[in-house]
Amino acid sequence: AQSVTQLDSQVPVFEEAPVELRCNYSSSVSVYLFWYVQYPNQGLQLLLKYLSGSTLVKGINGFEAEFNKSQTSFHLRKPSVHISDTAEYFCAVSLTGGGNKLTFGTGTQLKVEL
Amino acid sequence: DADVTQTPRNRITKTGKRIMLECSQTKGHDRMYWYRQDPGLGLRLIYYSFDVKDINKGEISDGYSVSRQAQAKFSLSLESAIPNQTALYFCATQRGARTDTQYFGPGTRLTVL
Numbered sequence: 001a002q003s004v005t006q007l008d009s010q011v012p013v014f015e016e017a018p019v020e021l022r023c024n025y026s027s028s029v030s031v032y033l034f035w036y037v038q039y040p041n042q043g044l045q046l047l048l049k050y051l052s053g054s055t056l057v058k059g060i061n062g063f064e065a066e067f068n069k070s071q072t073s074f075h076l077r078k079p080s081v082h083i084s085d086t087a088e089y090f091c092a093v094s095l096t097g098g099g100n101k102l103t104f105g106t107g108t109q110l111k112v113e114l
Numbered sequence: 115d116a117d118v119t120q121t122p123r124n125r126i127t128k129t130g131k132r133i134m135l136e137c138s139q140t141k142g143h144d145r146m147y148w149y150r151q152d153p154g155l156g157l158r159l160i161y162y163s164f165d166v167k168d169i170n171k172g173e174i175s176d177g178y179s180v181s182r183q184a185q186a187k188f189s190l191s192l193e194s195a196i197p198n199q200t201a202l203y204f205c206a207t208q209r210g211a212r213t214d215t216q217y218f219g220p221g222t223r224l225t226v227l
Contacts, residue, residue: 006156009154032212032213036218041220042220042221043118043204043206043218043219043220043221044157044204044206044216044218045217045218046215046216049213049215051213090156090157094212095212101159101162101172101173102147102159102212102216104149104156104157104158105156106154106155106156107156
Protein backbone atom coordinates (compact mmCIF):
# COMPACT_ATOMS: atom_id res chain seq x y z
CA ALA A 1 0.00 0.00 0.00
CA GLN A 2 1.13 3.53 -0.68
CA SER A 3 1.61 6.23 1.93
CA VAL A 4 2.52 9.91 2.05
CA THR A 5 4.48 11.78 4.69
CA GLN A 6 4.41 15.52 5.13
CA LEU A 7 6.82 16.10 7.99
CA ASP A 8 6.06 19.79 8.50
CA SER A 9 2.63 20.44 9.94
CA GLN A 10 3.16 24.20 9.88
CA VAL A 11 5.52 26.42 7.91
CA PRO A 12 5.67 30.14 8.74
CA VAL A 13 7.35 32.37 6.17
CA PHE A 14 7.59 36.07 5.48
CA GLU A 15 6.04 37.56 2.39
CA GLU A 16 8.31 37.54 -0.70
CA ALA A 17 10.53 34.84 0.83
CA PRO A 18 10.97 31.45 -0.86
CA VAL A 19 9.27 28.38 0.55
CA GLU A 20 9.59 24.62 0.23
CA LEU A 21 6.95 22.21 1.49
CA ARG A 22 8.23 18.68 1.83
CA CYS A 23 6.52 15.49 0.72
CA ASN A 24 7.86 11.96 0.77
CA TYR A 25 5.99 8.90 -0.39
CA SER A 26 6.29 5.18 0.04
CA SER A 27 5.25 2.69 -2.61
CA SER A 28 6.57 -0.53 -4.09
CA VAL A 29 5.27 0.39 -7.54
CA SER A 30 5.19 3.46 -9.75
CA VAL A 31 3.01 6.34 -8.62
CA TYR A 32 1.32 9.49 -9.75
CA LEU A 33 1.85 12.49 -7.46
CA PHE A 34 -0.33 15.50 -6.74
CA TRP A 35 -0.34 18.69 -4.71
CA TYR A 36 -3.67 20.16 -3.66
CA VAL A 37 -4.29 23.45 -1.85
CA GLN A 38 -7.11 24.25 0.56
CA TYR A 39 -7.81 27.93 1.19
CA PRO A 40 -9.69 28.82 4.38
CA ASN A 41 -13.27 27.57 4.38
CA GLN A 42 -12.98 26.06 0.92
CA GLY A 43 -12.60 22.67 -0.68
CA LEU A 44 -9.34 21.43 -2.14
CA GLN A 45 -8.14 22.41 -5.59
CA LEU A 46 -5.34 20.99 -7.68
CA LEU A 47 -2.03 22.89 -7.75
CA LEU A 48 -0.08 20.50 -9.94
CA LYS A 49 0.49 16.84 -10.72
CA TYR A 50 3.26 14.56 -11.91
CA LEU A 51 2.21 11.74 -14.20
CA SER A 52 5.34 11.05 -16.27
CA GLY A 53 8.06 12.77 -18.26
CA SER A 54 9.86 15.84 -16.97
CA THR A 55 10.49 15.61 -13.26
CA LEU A 56 9.98 19.35 -12.78
CA VAL A 57 6.30 20.18 -12.80
CA LYS A 58 4.90 23.67 -12.92
CA GLY A 59 1.52 24.48 -11.46
CA ILE A 60 -0.78 27.36 -10.84
CA ASN A 61 0.04 30.49 -8.83
CA GLY A 62 3.80 30.19 -9.44
CA PHE A 63 4.26 26.88 -7.64
CA GLU A 64 6.43 24.06 -8.92
CA ALA A 65 7.42 20.63 -7.66
CA GLU A 66 10.20 18.21 -8.48
CA PHE A 67 9.79 14.46 -8.56
CA ASN A 68 12.83 12.66 -7.20
CA LYS A 69 12.45 8.93 -7.61
CA SER A 70 15.63 7.97 -5.78
CA GLN A 71 14.62 9.97 -2.73
CA THR A 72 10.90 9.19 -3.14
CA SER A 73 10.13 12.86 -2.75
CA PHE A 74 7.88 15.43 -4.40
CA HIS A 75 8.66 18.74 -2.70
CA LEU A 76 6.66 21.85 -3.52
CA ARG A 77 8.42 25.18 -4.00
CA LYS A 78 7.67 28.80 -4.67
CA PRO A 79 10.42 31.41 -5.08
CA SER A 80 8.45 34.29 -3.58
CA VAL A 81 5.28 33.84 -1.55
CA HIS A 82 2.38 36.21 -1.15
CA ILE A 83 -0.06 36.69 1.69
CA SER A 84 -2.71 35.05 -0.48
CA ASP A 85 -0.71 31.80 -0.46
CA THR A 86 -1.69 31.25 3.16
CA ALA A 87 -3.49 27.92 3.04
CA GLU A 88 -3.14 24.24 3.80
CA TYR A 89 -1.28 22.16 1.26
CA PHE A 90 -1.78 18.45 0.74
CA CYS A 91 0.46 16.03 -1.09
CA ALA A 92 -1.26 12.95 -2.52
CA VAL A 93 -0.29 9.78 -4.35
CA SER A 94 -2.04 7.18 -6.45
CA LEU A 95 -0.72 4.01 -8.05
CA THR A 96 -0.09 3.91 -11.79
CA GLY A 97 -1.43 0.38 -12.11
CA GLY A 98 -4.14 -1.27 -10.08
CA GLY A 99 -6.22 0.47 -7.45
CA ASN A 100 -7.80 3.85 -7.80
CA LYS A 101 -7.39 5.35 -4.38
CA LEU A 102 -5.83 8.78 -3.90
CA THR A 103 -3.91 8.75 -0.62
CA PHE A 104 -3.38 12.12 1.04
CA GLY A 105 -0.71 13.30 3.43
CA THR A 106 -1.64 14.99 6.67
CA GLY A 107 -1.18 18.47 5.24
CA THR A 108 1.14 21.44 5.79
CA GLN A 109 -0.28 24.75 6.93
CA LEU A 110 1.59 27.56 5.19
CA LYS A 111 1.29 30.87 6.99
CA VAL A 112 2.64 33.89 5.16
CA GLU A 113 3.39 36.88 7.36
CA LEU A 114 4.12 40.50 6.54
CA ASP B 115 -22.82 28.29 -10.06
CA ALA B 116 -20.45 25.88 -8.36
CA ASP B 117 -19.71 22.65 -10.20
CA VAL B 118 -19.77 20.52 -7.03
CA THR B 119 -22.24 21.44 -4.31
CA GLN B 120 -22.76 19.98 -0.88
CA THR B 121 -25.73 20.33 1.44
CA PRO B 122 -25.94 21.17 4.22
CA ARG B 123 -22.80 23.26 4.72
CA ASN B 124 -23.03 23.01 8.49
CA ARG B 125 -24.94 20.58 10.65
CA ILE B 126 -25.14 19.96 14.37
CA THR B 127 -26.82 16.75 15.44
CA LYS B 128 -27.08 14.48 18.46
CA THR B 129 -25.67 11.06 19.13
CA GLY B 130 -27.85 8.33 17.65
CA LYS B 131 -29.52 10.46 15.01
CA ARG B 132 -29.55 9.52 11.35
CA ILE B 133 -28.13 12.14 9.06
CA MET B 134 -27.64 12.44 5.32
CA LEU B 135 -25.10 14.60 3.53
CA GLU B 136 -25.78 15.30 -0.12
CA CYS B 137 -23.48 16.00 -3.03
CA SER B 138 -24.46 17.15 -6.51
CA GLN B 139 -22.29 17.88 -9.51
CA THR B 140 -22.79 19.50 -12.89
CA LYS B 141 -19.43 18.45 -14.32
CA GLY B 142 -20.76 15.27 -15.92
CA HIS B 143 -18.12 13.18 -14.19
CA ASP B 144 -18.60 9.48 -13.64
CA ARG B 145 -16.51 9.12 -10.50
CA MET B 146 -17.54 10.51 -7.13
CA TYR B 147 -15.89 10.27 -3.72
CA TRP B 148 -16.62 10.99 -0.07
CA TYR B 149 -13.77 11.98 2.25
CA ARG B 150 -13.58 13.14 5.82
CA GLN B 151 -10.98 15.60 7.07
CA ASP B 152 -9.77 15.66 10.64
CA PRO B 153 -7.10 18.00 12.00
CA GLY B 154 -3.67 16.41 11.73
CA LEU B 155 -4.99 13.41 9.81
CA GLY B 156 -5.49 14.84 6.34
CA LEU B 157 -8.26 13.44 4.15
CA ARG B 158 -9.39 9.86 4.41
CA LEU B 159 -11.57 8.08 1.87
CA ILE B 160 -14.95 6.83 3.07
CA TYR B 161 -16.65 5.57 -0.10
CA TYR B 162 -16.26 5.99 -3.82
CA SER B 163 -18.38 5.29 -6.88
CA PHE B 164 -17.29 4.89 -10.48
CA ASP B 165 -20.84 4.90 -11.83
CA VAL B 166 -24.39 4.47 -10.58
CA LYS B 167 -24.01 0.71 -10.21
CA ASP B 168 -20.45 0.66 -8.87
CA ILE B 169 -19.93 1.60 -5.23
CA ASN B 170 -16.84 0.74 -3.22
CA LYS B 171 -15.71 1.05 0.37
CA GLY B 172 -12.80 3.25 1.22
CA GLU B 173 -10.45 2.98 4.17
CA ILE B 174 -12.91 4.17 6.84
CA SER B 175 -16.39 3.04 5.73
CA ASP B 176 -17.59 1.64 9.08
CA GLY B 177 -20.57 3.60 10.38
CA TYR B 178 -21.32 5.13 6.97
CA SER B 179 -23.39 4.18 3.95
CA VAL B 180 -23.83 5.80 0.55
CA SER B 181 -26.31 6.02 -2.27
CA ARG B 182 -25.62 6.98 -5.90
CA GLN B 183 -29.04 8.12 -7.02
CA ALA B 184 -27.89 9.35 -10.41
CA GLN B 185 -24.67 10.20 -12.16
CA ALA B 186 -24.87 13.67 -10.64
CA LYS B 187 -25.83 12.77 -7.06
CA PHE B 188 -23.96 10.90 -4.35
CA SER B 189 -25.24 10.90 -0.76
CA LEU B 190 -23.48 9.90 2.43
CA SER B 191 -25.49 8.66 5.42
CA LEU B 192 -24.61 8.21 9.05
CA GLU B 193 -27.17 5.70 10.30
CA SER B 194 -26.54 6.41 13.96
CA ALA B 195 -24.20 9.32 14.46
CA ILE B 196 -21.52 9.23 17.16
CA PRO B 197 -19.27 12.04 18.44
CA ASN B 198 -16.11 10.75 16.76
CA GLN B 199 -17.83 11.30 13.41
CA THR B 200 -17.51 15.02 14.05
CA ALA B 201 -15.43 16.19 11.09
CA LEU B 202 -15.35 18.11 7.85
CA TYR B 203 -16.77 16.04 5.00
CA PHE B 204 -15.87 16.57 1.35
CA CYS B 205 -17.37 15.25 -1.81
CA ALA B 206 -15.20 15.09 -4.92
CA THR B 207 -15.72 14.20 -8.57
CA GLN B 208 -13.36 12.91 -11.22
CA ARG B 209 -13.86 12.35 -14.91
CA GLY B 210 -12.83 8.77 -15.58
CA ALA B 211 -9.17 8.00 -14.97
CA ARG B 212 -6.99 8.00 -11.90
CA THR B 213 -4.80 10.63 -13.54
CA ASP B 214 -7.70 13.05 -13.87
CA THR B 215 -8.04 15.88 -11.39
CA GLN B 216 -10.43 15.45 -8.51
CA TYR B 217 -12.75 18.43 -8.02
CA PHE B 218 -13.89 19.07 -4.49
CA GLY B 219 -17.05 20.55 -3.08
CA PRO B 220 -16.93 23.24 -0.38
CA GLY B 221 -17.38 20.74 2.46
CA THR B 222 -19.93 20.01 5.17
CA ARG B 223 -18.94 20.67 8.75
CA LEU B 224 -20.67 18.07 10.91
CA THR B 225 -20.79 18.20 14.69
CA VAL B 226 -22.19 15.27 16.64
CA LEU B 227 -22.97 16.09 20.26
